[in-house]
Ligand code: HEM
């Protein structure tokens with residue numbers, strides 16, 4: 001499968017910055033969502049899950065076709081709860097009908113990372129909505145009840161190495177698990193809407209206890225009420241991963257640099273960009289004094 005980015009000469013940086021600003025202002029406005037976590041974390045998850053179906057072996061899946069808009073993909077249990085993120089995007093699609101779903105879902109994720117004080121993430125337009133029958137089969141998104149070998153294998157399908165895998169998992173500094181979505185519970189109170197290297201600091205510094213939660217699923221809980229998935233905790237069980245976790249826990253800049261590059265790579269997996277395709281770095285609302 002080949003997905004060529006469509007270069008739309010009628011649209012400029014300002015058009016996309018306007019969509020960025022609309023999303024960013026809506027995140028700022030609707031701050032009460034999910035116990036005042038806000039929509040940032042779930043917008044990051046929407047962009048990530050739109051892209052996480054990619055398979056480097058046949059270049060299928062990924063963000064290009066915007067197939068997250070179809071009910072087949074939405075019915076994948078791993079996507080439970082993302083309807084709230086899609087509902088958030090509905091009015092944006094109405095106001096800017098010229099943007100593809102793939103571009104909007106990935107732009108929303110980049111906007112959320114930046115507005116939550118994370119690193120600048122480069123973004124390129126050109127994804128083209130594909131028909132429903134191009135939707136990949138369910139089952140390509142990862143399952144949390146696994147260890148390091150599974151995690152390494154899963155990320156290899158997305159063409160991500162150990163450093164990229166650890167950096168991407170660092171997005172679990174944001175938001176929380178919801179029993180009704182995934183059968184995992186928490187962190188309570190400690191859920192955050194600031195993009196930092198806290199995930200790695202907590203992983204190393206907290207006392208973790210593997211226990212069955214009230215849905216009967218295994219998760220790691222800490223006395224402070226934090227939680228980690230088994231696939232999170234795998235990052236300190238595997239020596240190669242552990243080395244990188246320590247680096248990122250001690251150097252937030254190194255984490256930000258790696259996240260910025262592999263998040264862009266994740267959102268662009270499977271897409272061929274013509275040499276005249278533009279690359280955008282959006283300004284935050286703060287940088288525009290908005
Ligand atoms: C092995 C890989 C991964 C697994 C098994 C996994 C699993 C999960 C689970 C079970 C949840 C809770 C969903 C819910 O109950 O609402 C979650 C939430 C989340 N994930 Fe991951 N995840 C993985 C990788 C990633 C990556 C690569 C990113 C982004 C770069 C990411 C970003 C998020 C965010 C931001 C949330 C919070 C969403 C919210 O607060 O509503 N995750 N993840």
Ligand SMILES: Cc1cnc2ccccc2c1N
Pocket residue numbers: 172173174175176177186187191192199202226227228229232
């Ligand atoms: C601290 C922490 C750990 N793991 C998570 C997994 C999914 C979503 C959020 C998480 C989170 N805030």
